[in-house]
């Protein structure tokens with residue numbers, strides 16, 4: 001796993017983002033926060049609200065570049081919905097040069113599908129980040145296509161470690177499982193906060209207090225997990241007094257029909273859906 005380097009982010013040339021929604025926008029924010037020169041940041045997103053366009057332009061980024069304004073970007077990051085890939089890839093192809101690495105974060109969309117809309121020997125990386133990238137705490141799984149050079153792999157690493165940690169896999173099919181675990185994973189955690197709060201209300205707490213307790217518990221546990229050298233199993237056992245309250249709850253959560261089989265089914269469903277999105 002690689003984590004970010006010290007010093008401002010310098011990809012060594014212009015970078016084009018195609019699709020600046022939730023995930024693309026989080027990556028761009030992360031790059032700018034890590035010191036990317038806004039003059040080297042270009043964005044294509046026909047549906048970006050005026051206020052977002054104005055904000056980016058005020059910072060010095062170029063939104064909707066014309067043909068003469070951008071040539072040979074070092075990287076193009078494609079962050080549109082998989083269903084929009086056909087509509088968005090021609091713009092990426094039009095701006096890509098022989099030295100450009102195309103980084104796609106579209107769930108399910110395979111290297112082979114991506115390759116169909118691009119030059120024959122175009123370097124392509126398939127990546128799967130997650131929304132904690134918005135606060136610099138994302139984790140991204142990547143696989144490199146056949147034409148990616150070592151320098152392009154290092155550049156991809158630099159762009160993605162700007163918003164968190166990066167892991168590389170050698171087998172493309174594993175990216176679907178990465179999607180099921182960490183790409184979609186933040187939603188599972190947020191759902192747990194919602195469910196914990198609701199359970200608190202059922203146990204008699206006022207709704208806003210239950211919400212605060214559930215939220216702070218997950219926030220604090222995340223920070224503890226990130227700062228502790230202990231595995232989650234030990235951190236769990238640290239909470240669990242013999243025959244105490246946690247043990248009573250864990251008897252439910254760790255039963256044969258508890259959290260583990262539920263999570264297994266959830267991750268399998270997400271992984272399966274990623275494969276379906278491949279078309």
Ligand SMILES: NC(=O)C1=CN([C@@H]2O[C@H](COP(=O)(O)OP(=O)(O)OC[C@H]3O[C@@H](n4cnc5c(N)ncnc54)[C@H](O)[C@@H]3O)[C@@H](O)[C@H]2O)C=CC1
Nearest residue numbers: 019020021022023045047079080081082087088106107129
């Ligand atoms: N939201 C998440 O947690 C994650 C999303 N992804 C992937 O990121 C991609 C984007 O997802 P979100 O950011 O959630 O969606 P989103 O809907 O927030 O963003 C997509 C953006 O693409 C723009 N767009 C649509 N057509 C376009 C075109 N032809 N050219 C340029 N831009 C165009 C839209 O205006 C929108 O701003 C998806 O493929 C998804 O699989 C990957 C990891 C995590």
Ligand SMILES: O=C(O)[C@@H]1CCC=N1
Nearest residue numbers: 107179182183184185
């Ligand atoms: O739900 C989705 O399809 C995307 C991919 C991972 C997170 N969001």
